[in-house]
Amino acid sequence: MPYSGGPMTEAMYYVLLALMNPNHGYQLMNAITEVSNGRLHMGPGTLYGVLTRMQKDGLIALTEDDGRRKTYIITIEGELALRNEYSRLMALVQDGAMLREGDRNE
Amino acid sequence: MNRTIHKLRPTDYWRIGEHESWFADMAAEGLHLKKMGLHFVKFVKEEPKKTRYRIDISINREITPEQKQMYAESGWDYVTSYGNFNVFSSPVELNAPELHTDPAEQSYTLKELDKRFAFNAIGVAVAVALMIGMVAFIWMLGSTPVLNLMEGIVIQQTILVMVELYVAYTSLKAAISIRALRKTLSEGKPIDHNAPWKKHHRVTFFIACMFIIFAVLGAILPWVQIAMSVTKTLPLEDTDLPIVRLSEVEQNPDLARKSPYAQDDIDWGNRYSYDWSLLAPVQYESNERGTVPNTMWKGGSGKYSPSISTTVYQLVIPAMGESVVSDFIKKYGRIYRGGDFIETDHADFDLLIVHEEDELKEVFAYKGKAVMYVRYHGYADINRVIESTARRIALISD
Numbered sequence: 268m269p270y271s272g273g274p275m276t277e278a279m280y281y282v283l284l285a286l287m288n289p290n291h292g293y294q295l296m297n298a299i300t301e302v303s304n305g306r307l308h309m310g311p312g313t314l315y316g317v318l319t320r321m322q323k324d325g326l327i328a329l330t331e332d333d334g335r336r337k338t339y340i341i342t343i344e345g346e347l348a349l350r351n352e353y354s355r356l357m358a359l360v361q362d363g364a365m366l367r368e369g370d371r372n373e
Numbered sequence: 374m375n376r377t378i379h380k381l382r383p384t385d386y387w388r389i390g391e392h393e394s395w396f397a398d399m400a401a402e403g404l405h406l407k408k409m410g411l412h413f414v415k416f417v418k419e420e421p422k423k424t425r426y427r428i429d430i431s432i433n434r435e436i437t438p439e440q441k442q443m444y445a446e447s448g449w450d451y452v453t454s455y456g457n458f459n460v461f462s463s464p465v466e467l468n469a470p471e472l473h474t475d476p477a478e479q480s481y482t483l484k485e486l487d488k489r490f491a492f493n494a495i496g497v498a499v500a501v502a503l504m505i506g507m508v509a510f511i512w513m514l515g516s517t518p519v520l521n522l523m524e525g526i527v528i529q530q531t532i533l534v535m536v537e538l539y540v541a542y543t544s545l546k547a548a549i550s551i552r553a554l555r556k557t558l559s560e561g562k563p564i565d566h567n568a569p570w571k572k573h574h575r576v577t578f579f580i581a582c583m584f585i586i587f588a589v590l591g592a593i594l595p596w597v598q599i600a601m602s603v604t605k606t607l608p609l610e611d612t613d614l615p616i617v618r619l620s621e622v623e624q625n626p627d628l629a630r631k632s633p634y635a636q637d638d639i640d641w642g643n644r645y646s647y648d649w650s651l652l653a654p655v656q657y658e659s660n661e662r663g664t665v666p667n668t669m670w671k672g673g674s675g676k677y678s679p680s681i682s683t684t685v686y687q688l689v690i691p692a693m694g695e696s697v698v699s700d701f702i703k704k705y706g707r708i709y710r711g712g713d714f715i716e717t718d719h720a721d722f723d724l725l726i727v728h729e730e731d732e733l734k735e736v737f738a739y740k741g742k743a744v745m746y747v748r749y750h751g752y753a754d755i756n757r758v759i760e761s762t763a764r765r766i767a768l769i770s771d
Binding site: 276277278292293296307308309310311312313314315316317319320336337 | 439479482
């Protein structure tokens with residue numbers, strides 16, 4: 268399913284986020300754990316699937332390919348999609364702010 | 374010491390969880406997966422080791438080196454592939470991260486396979502439907518389905534259709550299962566890596582054995598039929614074969630043999646053939662021709678030259694006797710000569726139908742396991758043909 272805006276999966280979001288710095292394979296997995304503050308440990312299967320799909324959709328691209336090791340980077344479209352998603356998520360969080368006030372009233 | 378062990382490959386290759394747990398259970402017994410062949414799975418016998426196995430679907434037919442590399446860096450070693458299914462293993466104590474941590478994302482990896490399987494299933498279904506149509510057509514040739522079955526013409530095709538039906542069933546099952554798996558994954562439910570496999574294995578093993586038996590049967594039956602087929606010249610003297618002889622009908626000491634078609638050591642005008650088929654393991658067919666000196670056909674068509682032919686089957690299923698008689702009439706009966714086919718009660722037969730028109734006399738009969746058709750051209754009385762038929766049919770009716 269090509270990406271056409273709208274909510275991203277968590278995996279997509281974090282891979283894009285981690286690819287703000289060009290990265291490859293195993294290190295990328297660690298980078299994802301890092302940007303998610305240790306919350307997300309993405310398996311290599313999931314990562315590979317997301318990478319292939321997003322590359323097809325033009326959200327990420329290869330910067331280096333020496334056959335064995337491929338280095339990915341986010342594209343302009345990818346960054347735009349990521350920023351849109353970020354704004355969407357922010358809006359979601361802001362809309363939920365009432366819950367925090369609810370906490371205080373308890 | 375490393376020993377290679379082969380096990381019959383489960384036919385339900387699309388069951389990912391069951392295969393993973395099967396490989397793991399085998400490794401715990403010391404059988405480590407080596408290769409997935411076309412029909413066999415190759416294991417290497419070593420020390421038992423607790424091992425995790427994961428099967429990953431590659432989008433393209435071949436898994437990329439990049440993917441292998443990435444999995445290896447996480448502790449998952451590539452083992453073998455079958456189709457788009459790639460097997461990876463990792464020792465339990467290594468505690469490698471799961472390959473797929475997001476079932477919804479994993480469901481995307483099944484998309485291409487799902488499409489291909491669905492396409493495949495439809496293709497196979499159409500091909501099998503065409504085959505069934507073709508076999509049905511062959512079966513109904515001459516409107517004598519029972520006889521066609523007896524002669525073994527359609528048995529092989531029918532077996533082939535059964536084999537093809539099984540293939541169609543498998544590809545349909547594969548398509549449905551992958552579609553269902555894709556759906557469960559997209560709902561966020563992961564694959565059960567410890568799915569019980571024993572029951573499925575027994576069932577698929579049984580089905581695979583049946584499949585092999587049917588396929589082998591289908592392949593060798595025609596050869597057996599050809600190998601069993603024999604044609605010989607009829608000896609002049611009487612034989613104990615279940616065929617009616619010209620001499621016992623004519624009862625004329627002056628009767629001499631007429632051999633217009635002798636060739637390759639066989640007198641094709643005076644011969645008998647033996648054949649075999651699955652449902653009629655004993656079959657005889659004979660022709661015999663003679664002349665009587667100084668006797669002419671009435672009506673001035675030359676020298677009197679009577680002839681007789683017999684077709685006789687011993688059936689495996691006696692209940693089919695009546696149908697074979699009816700198909701004999703359709704296939705061999707000289708209906709175009711006019712006259713009636715008269716069913717007659719006779720103590721020596723379970724069914725007797727006679728057809729007489731001028732010098733043509735036809736007898737269709739069955740008794741017990743035996744079905745017989747005798748055609749006689751000549752002036753002897755039809756009752757002689759019937760008596761001889763009764764005597765001969767008794768030879769193989771039990």
